[in-house]
Amino acid sequence: MPAFVTRPWRYSCAFVVGLLLAGCAPAPEGLSFPPDPPSADSDDPAPADEQCPSNAVAPAEDRPVIALEFSLAENLRIVTGSETLTFTPDLPTEELVFRLVPNSPVSAPFGNLLTVTDVTGKEVIDFGYESADAYPTTPGGLLVVDLAEEVAAGDIVEVSIEFELELGDGTFDRFGTADGVSWWASGFPLLAWEPGVGWSRDPLVTLLGETSNTQAADTTISVEAPEDLEVLMTGAQHRPESAGDGRRVWTSRETAARDVSVAAGKFDTADAVAGDTEITVGVLPDAETDAAELAQETASIIEDLEEFFGPFPYDTLSIPVLPDFGGGIEYPSSILLASETRVVLVHEIAHMWFYGMIGNSQFRDPWLDESFASYAEVLEGSSELDTADLDIPGDVGDSMSDFLDTDEYFSVVYGKGRAALSAAREAVGADSFDAALRCYINAQAWQIAVPEDIATALSDLPEAIQILDDAGAFG
Ligand SMILES: [Zn+2]
Incomplete structure (x- = not known):
């Protein structure tokens, strides 16, 4: 965390x-x-x-395959999204359970909210929420999708989920907006399956820490955003393409991601390389951080930790530097960095393994x-x-x-x-x-x-x- x-x-x-x-x-x-x-x-x-x-x-051959599409509104506060999932349970199940992290008692009081608007799929008959100690003004902390009949272990389920994510005021959290920047991580329904065990229905807690339990999934991401913004996110990113109307689409893929982080802002970026890993750091206008220096420091830390833990797990690492809310939050091949402190950077880089x-x-x-x-x-x-x-x-x-x-x-x-x-x-x-x-x-x-x-x-x-x-x- x-x-x-x-x-x-x-x-x-x-x-x-x-x-x-x-x-x-x-x-x-x-x-x-x-x-x-x-x-x-x-x-x-x-x-x-x-x-x-x-x-x-x-990674397991039969891991989930997830395609995420996000569209950030001009006001930088609303993200409209869809998630298409191909899931192969290793135990029989009659339902699908997803974790709705923005609705936690830590995040929702600041105006963050994840609402599911539709779930479709050949086997889907209904969907609803369970509380899991979510903040009371939200619909719930878990999305539960009822299937028409039990899915056998090893069979494939495909569903599509439509959702809307509201971003609150920026704090030290995985969701937020500040001047000219928005970020959201765990900002979609997270499939909560533990192989060999089943669904994780753990409560959302008031402690400052993560509570998810997710498989590494083959994940593709698409983010449409105003064209004056740069996007830094989980996965190896491609060059953005124009979507017309003053907007661009950014895409990436991470072949084994447990979750996804996205930041969209007026970032100035700098790159560095550590072995086979390409590092991209983005800083906001007027930030005190030197993006090139931070990228080099990141490369140095990666090389240090590889001596202990083995090769860095990802081909890329993106680090959007947020306003100084104090701290850092790890995501697969991306870090939301809201602190200038080296120890935070080391800690979050180590999370790429752990x-x-x-x-x-x-x-x-x-x-x-x-x-x-x-x-x-x-x-x-x-x-x-x-x-x-x-x-x-x-x-x-x-x-x-x-x-x-x-x-x-x-x-x-x-x-x-x-x-x-x-x-x-x-x-x-x-x-x-x-x-x-x-x-x-x-x-x-x-x-x-x-x-x-x-x-x-x-x-x-x-x-x-x-x-x-x-x-x-x-x-
Ligand atoms: Zn940590």
Whole structure:
């Protein structure tokens, strides 16, 4: 979820500010940087190939195929959209469930609202909403589509959804408008299927954090917007084409995306390259950020993190720099960056592996993305390790419904989780820990991981498991 650094206006995030601004210090003693690559002739017994593939496994052949079309109104506050979905469940089902993130109690009070206007498809007989603790003025937090008959595992369902998204005033959130810029991420009905488990009907929470659980989908995106705006979004973008009437259409594709982020504004852009990854940064007029410098810094961070986690998961990374609402929010191959702070940039880039490539239930197991993205800050040298964080009360492995408030959530999952992973690495040695973590990354790529997958990867390093278990990571 977001790294949040400032503006504790609605949330009392003072502790988080302290955590995240801990400094741009070098890596603590005992944490080598960059690490030595795993030795090919190591004496350690190699785990089975299935538990430790040498490269990231490919996305599932039968993953969802999603085509999104957005049209941004001239007032920059209304997005009219459609979503066409081809879905192959691996368990039988008589319904489809989608998460409506804009209707959450965090986002809706600022004027964000997602309304479904129609759902069509050969098997569709009706659709409606379920609350899932959505903000009461909204129609609901879940869209439920009833199918005429049960769909067998392995059969294909195709539906089209029409919707309207209203964007509220800009805040530190995934939706908003400000002077000459609009952004929306999770701004469409999110298919909420977990393979092997079924539908995720988790409540929308009042904490500042994500709660989605989505498969990586083969996703194409089309955005029509006023022609004076530049669009930066998830996926490899093509050059815009004129749509007439003073508007242009921007398109992109991401072959394995769990979600989509779009920003449209008067961005000045600059590019950089990190290995096989093309980076595009966009800054608004009068922004203090130098787009070219930020693009180069991003490339440098990607190269640093690749030493630990393996190749960057996407061909592209776009970073629209929003007004300084304080923080950053990760999306597949895109980051909504609303902070000048390096540690936020490192954290969000690390999420491209932990959330983007290795999925998780952000409601049930938030530590699988947040603790690891926070741990990456320490590896990369942007955050200092504070071993006292291991004594923070609370279980790292708790769900979003177990935390009293955002402060507690941040301190336990970000702070204690980061400390526990760092302590585990130090206890068993950086090389062994990094190699085991690489097994987890490669084995769980493009899937939805669970905590047991971490334990499996660390099975030859019981001391590391013990430290994580003592921190409550495994429930
Ligand atoms: Zn995060």
